[in-house]
Amino acid sequence: MTGLESEGSQVRRAVCPGSFDPITNGHLDIIARASRLYDEVYVAVMINQSKKGLFAIEERIDLIGRVTAEYGNVRVESFHGLLVDFCKEREIPAIVKGLRAVSDFDYELQMAQMNNGLSGVETLFMPTNPTYSFLSSSLVKEVATWGGDVSHLVPPLVHDALADRLRRN
Ligand code: PNS
DSSP, X not given: OOGGGSOGGGSOEEXXXXXXXXXXXXXXXXXXXXXXXXXXXXXXXXXXXXXXXXXXXXXXXXXXXXXXXXGSSEEEEEEOSOHHHHHHHTTOOEEEEEEOSHHHHHHHHHHHHHHHHHXXXXXXXXXXXXXXXXXXXXXXXXHHHTTOOOTTTSOHHHHHHHHHHHHXX
């Protein structure tokens, strides 16, 4: 039996949801910390049909899988529709979210309360490492597009993928 297949309801599971276009060091910090608290951590990559990302969903999943492989208890999947349905199907009782600043809180609180009301799933907020409190995928893409250095903000293989993608675009 592998760690990811053991004992049904005894397994403590959580999900880290997001767009991850692409994954940053800020995301990775939250996923790594969640992976130390839970037996299994799902990274759920939202499929947003109305928004074309820089990276395709499969590319995002591949990048996340490679940068989280060392943790051993992280699995990466895409989802569309409601996050609570993703949780229900996999018996995941907890959503783990990073909070960068007070400005994140209003919307995150709304989502947490809605998700709890819909299905009873709990949301746990983790303060982001202050090193990454200003960081977002959108800013990374914007800075990289104009030639700024983002090498300290994303894992090296994401940095390579970003450079490659922007060269071709
Ligand atoms: O990285 P993002 O884009 O800020 O992540 C947002 C995400 C995916 C966490 C959020 O939009 C979400 O959970 N979407 C799934 C749809 C859903 O369940 N909506 C109701 C939320 S109360």
